[in-house]
Amino acid sequence: MILIGQYDSPFVRRVAVALQHHGLAYEHRPWSVWADAESIAQYNPLRRVPVLVMDDGEALVESAAILDALDGLVGPERALLPPSGEARRAGLRVCALATGFADKAVSLLYEHVLRAGDRRSPVWVDRCVTQISETLDLLERERAARGGDFWLGAFSHADIAVACALRFLGEAHPSLFDTSHTSHTSHTSHTSHAARRPALAAHAARCEALPVFAAVVQPLHVAV
Incomplete structure (x- = not known):
């Protein structure tokens, strides 16, 4: 997996903390939404971070959606929120x-x-x-x-x-x-x-x- 975005963003960081917590390996690309906007646009035309590129190449965007996907990946026993309730x-x-x-x-x-x-x-x-x-x-x-x-x-x-x-x-x-x-x-x-x-x-x-x-x-x- 590849996590795009700088850790000074609270949205990028919350995804990174979850990845660290679950012990999921990832490459970090600390791209700036200003200096690296066109690089980010290859994965998200909104030029916003975070972006999490999955191993199959799918680019997930928006921190809540990314974290929901990670919860699904690790399963309900390890998820950082329950699936319902x-x-x-x-x-x-x-x-x-x-x-x-x-x-x-x-x-x-x-x-x-x-x-x-x-x-x-x-x-x-x-x-x-x-x-x-x-x-x-x-x-x-x-x-x-x-x-x-x-x-x-x-x-x-x-x-x-x-x-x-x-x-x-x-x-x-x-x-x-x-x-x-x-x-x-x-x-x-x-x-x-x-x-x-x-x-x-x-x-x-x-x-x-x-x-x-x-x-x-x-x-x-x-x-x-």
């Missing part, structure tokens, strides 16, 4: 919220990267910030209520999605961890995040300490 619905909901705020964080990042200050839309920026912040607040309440090491009791796609999205948010928009802080250093952002949303901070730290996360990490770098 309440736990699956709960896990998919958490994944949708996590990848949703990650997507808004990507949009907000490109708003800053691609537009000069006077060309940015304050309405769009405020909307993204509100969507991210209120989703984090909801996830914080739900994670605190559940307790335990993992969201659904056992390690799952929900844990991976939230942890990958939080890392990206912390690197792309550290000020969103606590709007009262002006420093954008890594230490300050994590400290602020822990103070405001301790359950999510603990969840992220627990996941990032796992070898499957440490094996697929890359500092955020945006070049267009």
Whole structure:
């Protein structure tokens, strides 16, 4: 298998963590959606990542669809979400919220990267910030209520999605961890995040300490 995309993407990384967890061998091609767009287009005309090229040449796109395929590949006993039932619905909901705020964080990042200050839309920026912040607040309440090491009791796609999205948010928009802080250093952002949303901070730290996360990490770098 070939995994296309850089590990600083929360969507690429969640697929990579699952591959690592299952011990599935793959070649990693860290192609940029900007610098390597035409190479990516050979597998996905949307020029988006992740793309997972299967051994038979089939190119799977979109992280949720890729992970669903991997769950089918390893079978229900090893799958990171059950094939049906309440736990699956709960896990998919958490994944949708996590990848949703990650997507808004990507949009907000490109708003800053691609537009000069006077060309940015304050309405769009405020909307993204509100969507991210209120989703984090909801996830914080739900994670605190559940307790335990993992969201659904056992390690799952929900844990991976939230942890990958939080890392990206912390690197792309550290000020969103606590709007009262002006420093954008890594230490300050994590400290602020822990103070405001301790359950999510603990969840992220627990996941990032796992070898499957440490094996697929890359500092955020945006070049267009």
